[in-house]
Each structure stands twice: as C-alpha cells, then as structure tokens.
Amino acid sequence: QLLSPLCSLLCDMGDAEVALLGLQSLQTILESAGYQLTGDAWSLIICTLASLAGAPVNDDTEIDRTQPEWAECCTTAFKGLHLIINDFLGQLPSPPHESAARTRTALIDCCASFGFSLHDVNVSFTATGMLWTLADQDPSPLCIERVLSKLVSLASSERSEVRNVSVNTIVSLIVGLGCNF
Numbered sequence: 001q002l003l004s005p006l007c008s009l010l011c012d013m014g015d016a017e018v019a020l021l022g023l024q025s026l027q028t029i030l031e032s033a034g035y036q037l038t039g040d041a042w043s044l045i046i047c048t049l050a051s052l053a054g055a056p057v058n059d060d061t062e063i064d065r066t067q068p069e070w071a072e073c074c075t076t077a078f079k080g081l082h083l084i085i086n087d088f089l090g091q092l093p094s095p096p097h098e099s100a101a102r103t104r105t106a107l108i109d110c111c112a113s114f115g116f117s118l119h120d121v122n123v124s125f126t127a128t129g130m131l132w133t134l135a136d137q138d139p140s141p142l143c144i145e146r147v148l149s150k151l152v153s154l155a156s157s158e159r160s161e162v163r164n165v166s167v168n169t170i171v172s173l174i175v176g177l178g179c180n181f
Contacts, residue, residue, distance in 0.1 A: 003029070003041055007048040016069040023052065023076045030080055034088050039099045042092050046084065046106040052077035053113035066118045074119040078127070081110055085130050089137060104143065108134060112150035115162065124162045128154060132169050139180040148173065 006022055013019040026045065037045070054065050054074035065073065084092075084107070092107070093100040111134065114127035128151070135147040151173070154166035 003044055007044050010048050011051045012063075014063055016065075016067075016073055019052065019070075020073050020076060023073055023080070027076060027080050027083075030083055030088075034083070035091065037088075037091075039093055039097065040102070042084075042088075043099060043103045043106040045080070046103065046110045049077045049080050049084075050106070050110035050113040053110070053117045054119040055113045055116035056118065068119075071119040074114075074117055074123065078114055078117075078123050081114060081130070082126070085111075085133060089133075104134075104138065105146065108143075108146050108150060112154065115150070115154045115166070116157065121159065121161055124154075124157075124159070125165050128162070128165050128169050132173060135173055135177060139177050141180065144173070144177055144180060 003026075006026060010019055010022045010026065013022065026048065030045070051063075052065060052070070052073050054070050056066055057064050093103050095101075108131065111127045111130045115124050115131070117123050117127070131147045131150055135144050148170065151166050151170045155163050155170065157163050157166065
C-alpha cells in the first residue's frame with residue numbers, strides 16, 4: 001500500500017529531476033526491503049520501472065521520456081530491473097499465485113521496454129540478455145513465446161546493434177531451449 005502512491009507519482013511525473021528523486025527512493029526500498037515484497041507489489045514496481053525506460057511512446061497520452069534529460073532516470077530504473085532479475089527473480093510470485101502471470105508478463109515487457117530505450121545502447125543489450133535469462137529460468141512454452149515475441153520486435157529496431165543482439169539472442173534461445181516449444 002505504501003508503494004502505490006510512489007509508483008503512481010513516478011509513472012505520471014513529467015519532471016525528470018523529481019522522478020529521479022522518487023526513483024532513488026524506490027531503489028532504496030528494493031535494496032533494503034525487496035525480500036519482504038509480495039504479490040502485486042512486484043508487478044507495480046516492474047511496470048513503474050518500465051514507464052521510465054526511455055522507450056519511444058506509441059500514443060499522445062504517455063509521457064515522452066526519450067529526451068536526454070531522462071537519461072539518468074532510465075539508468076537508475078534499469079538498475080532496479082537489474083536488481084530484480086539478479087537478486088529477486090526466485091522470490092517473484094509463481095504459479096499458482098494469482099499474480100504470477102501478471103508479474104512475469106510485466107517483467108518481460110519491462111525488459112523489452114529497456115531493450116527499446118534510446119538512452120544507452122548498453123542498457124538495450126543487457127535488457128535483451130535479460131529476456132534470455134527469463135526464458136531460461138521459466139522454459140514453459142508460454143514464457144518462451146512471449147520472450148520470442150519481444151525479441152522479434154527488438155530485431156526490427158532502427159539501431160543495427162540492437163537488431164544484431166536480438167537476432168543472436170533469438171538463435172541462442174532456439175538452440176538452447178528449442179526442445180521446450
């Protein structure tokens with residue numbers, strides 16, 4: 001309940017400096033109390049991080065965070081995603097918990113958002129690798145299908161480096177986990 005106002009503020013914030021301050025608070029919460037989070041708190045945090053990825057927006061209602069002043073927010077938000085993938089992946093809700101599918105989908109979407117980020121190509125590369133990690137950790141056909149869908153989208157990126165990494169990750173995924181789908 002305490003995270004909801006902070007996450008709402010971050011998602012709706014149009015000022016990069018204020019968003020960065022809120023994001024630093026969220027990062028502190030993750031680092032100090034992430035192990036205590038449960039259920040829907042994870043999908044709320046993950047969706048918040050995705051909103052700060054700096055990916056191009058698709059409609060006029062979203063805040064355009066591709067501008068240079070949002071770069072530090074993107075990097076800080078990505079550190080939060082990195083922490084979740086590296087330290088808390090095993091703690092995220094899993095079936096039969098009701099929020100398991102929602103959380104897993106949010107995590108895949110968040111990685112893809114950072115893959116499309118225009119701020120730092122290294123963030124895009126690492127986020128693409130995180131998609132592989134998610135598929136490897138949950139090699140169910142549904143998860144692999146979602147990850148492949150995001151990788152195919154990333155393979156059509158305007159940036160050739162991101163396209164190449166995405167195609168290589170697709171090939172690795174097929175070779176490594178092809179027997180699961």
